[in-house]
Amino acid sequence: MKKTTQTEAQLRVITAVTEAVEPVIDELELELVEVQFRPEAGGWVLRLIIDSAAGVSLDNCADVSRAVSDLLDVEDMVGHAYRLEVSSPGLDRPLRNLRDYQRCLGRKAKLTTREPIGAHGSAVIGRIEAADETAVIIAVEEERVVVPMALVAKAKLVVEF
Secondary structure, three states: OOOOOHHHHHHHHHHHHHHHHHHHHHHOOOEEEEEEEEEEOOEEEEEEEEEOOOOOOHHHHHHHHHHHHHHHHHHOOOOOOOEEEEEOOOOOOEOOOHHHHHHOOOOEEEEEEOOOOHHHOOEEEEEEEEEOOOEEEEEEOOEEEEEEHHHEEEEEEOOOO
């Protein structure tokens, strides 16, 4: 008999929760960005990270929490005690997929690449001008830098004050 690792169990919970709560969150005209399930100080945490074009308010987080709490309890997808948290991705949110890049057009971002991109090295900082499945175009001063998606190791928004 194969022993199930905690990581496999966590992935099963994340997949099940994502499938169950995404339609509920969509109904609230919000987007499910990420589901996290992990042990933290004080026990297990199931974290739903939500977003919208207008941003996320405390009321949005409370609405999602109320809407999904009963569903999660009835479906019993987790199997043990956990704390539910609902939050926004934050000002310096990571960019993980094409939808993230497209939502953040015109915003300043830092892309760390697996290989140097010309004179920029392995870090390109500028405004996101365009993005598709193959590349992101970043405006760095007067230059347009094309960063192939396959080379992006990490990307996040840059907070501007």
